[in-house]
Amino acid sequence: MVRLTRAQQQERTRAAVLVAARAEFGERGYADAKVDRIAERAELTRGAVYSNFPSKRALYLAVLVGSIEHADAPVGSIEHADAPEAPSPPGLAEAMGAFARGWLERLPLAGDTPADGSLRLRSLAGVFDDEPGRTALAQVTRLEALLLALALESRLPHHTRCVRLAELVLTLLNGAGHLADTAPGFADPFDVARACEHLTGLDLADTWDPPHLPFVAPAQSVQDRWEPPAELPDQITGRRVGFDADGVLVVLGAGRLEAAEEAVRAARPGDQITVAVVTDDPAEIGRLVRLRVGDLTGCLRRVFEPEARPGFRLVLDDHATIASAVGLPDIGDATETAVRVQAGEIIARARGRGAAHAVATATSPDGAGT
Structure with missing residues (x-):
């Protein structure tokens, strides 16, 4: 019989907790999920769960982080590794549309239950209702906008600032996600992606001049x-x-x-x-x-x-x-x-x-x- 080290045992316990938590959140949603039931599903004590995850929110976030797939495969026909000649980089509108389509792949499918759909969407609705959490969420959204903007700026000849455009697109995408979470089937994701493409044609007079x-x-x-x-x-x-x-x-x-x-x-x-x-x-x-x-x-x-x-x-x-x-x-x-x-x-x-x-x-x- 192979004896596990303490670190191996802890890793096995964490893995069991995450599997049980994914099932609990997928069946009941974040609000109605219970740590006691997660412990029961994992055949562990409540204390064993809390020794690895200090709160239900921390456990829910760990489940969501574990669900992210960092796929490098292209969306659409932007990169072709086997092509004899590399294709031209997509223009601003094409790049924005490809990004939007990739983002919208998370929307719940027709057969998903509300709870499982929220997990697929990686929804944070009702998760952060305290001031530190709301502040952090607002700041990380600004960071997201900067990351998207810098990628978009590479598509422009003079690297015009695109942060306001990125903020507008993320507003539209997150709004579509919220509707998919609360009113499934309301919007066509292909229409949303096309709308994101058209937003690149707006002149938002974006400048970088913080007064401080x-x-x-x-x-x-x-x-x-x-x-x-x-x-x-x-x-x-x-x-x-x-x-x-x-x-x-x-x-x-x-x-x-x-x-x-x-x-x-x-x-x-x-x-x-x-x-x-x-x-x-x-x-x-x-x-x-x-x-x-x-x-x-x-x-x-x-x-x-x-x-x-x-x-x-x-x-x-x-x-x-x-x-x-x-x-x-x-x-x-x-x-x-x-x-x-x-x-x-x-x-x-x-x-x-x-x-x-x-x-x-x-x-x-x-x-x-x-």
Whole structure:
């Protein structure tokens, strides 16, 4: 008889809990699901469930995260690996339509029960009714819009800002998802995808001019030793990345995710920008960010070729290893700190609102641009 290690036993317990939770949520929905029944389905105690997942919400989010398929197969005819000649990249409208069709594949099918349809949709209706959760959800949606916008901007000759367009498209798609959840069969997903294509023809007069940036204090020049943390998965590419190269590292709490754009827009040519998301609640807020970002980037990878995807790295710093490496003792929803690394040293630091912009525009100690 093979004896399992403690880690193997814990992994087996977690797997059993997730299987039971998927069945419970699929039958009864989030609101009516009970942790006691999940424990009974898994043939475990209630305490065994809570030792792995601190709340029903954390367990529901874990089920949703586990359901995400990061498929790199293209939607439509955008990429053909076996073709003798690579096809031309799709235009803005075509790319938007392909993205929308990929996103809409999650809509419930005709035979789905309401509860199972909500799981397929990865619905968060009624899950986050508290202020921290609502704030994090609003901020991660802004981050989603930035990721989609940067991919769309690669389709334009002068890289015109497309964040407002991305926000509008995500509003339409999430609205279609909400209707599919509450009034199934109301809208035709093909009509929704075509509408998303037509939205690219709107002139939204999108500009980048946040009023607070001119008043942000400059970054502090320092010469601190940089000890890079271990590799983490980049949520945009799906590959593990290291932190030993020169570049800008931005650490953001779940309430400041919109500041990622401040670093991206201020970046100089050749800058490697890494955004690390931290939270003091990895079981719930951390999984929320992982779910929504993983969901959206999975759609992006199916549509956009690698060189057209957002040009920064996004990592989830669940164990605060990056935060610790940059010298951040405490983390919270309002965390915003940034450093610039050059030749094995941290040469610039900033904390607080505007830190990402301040470090991205910082100069080296000798006054030269970095």
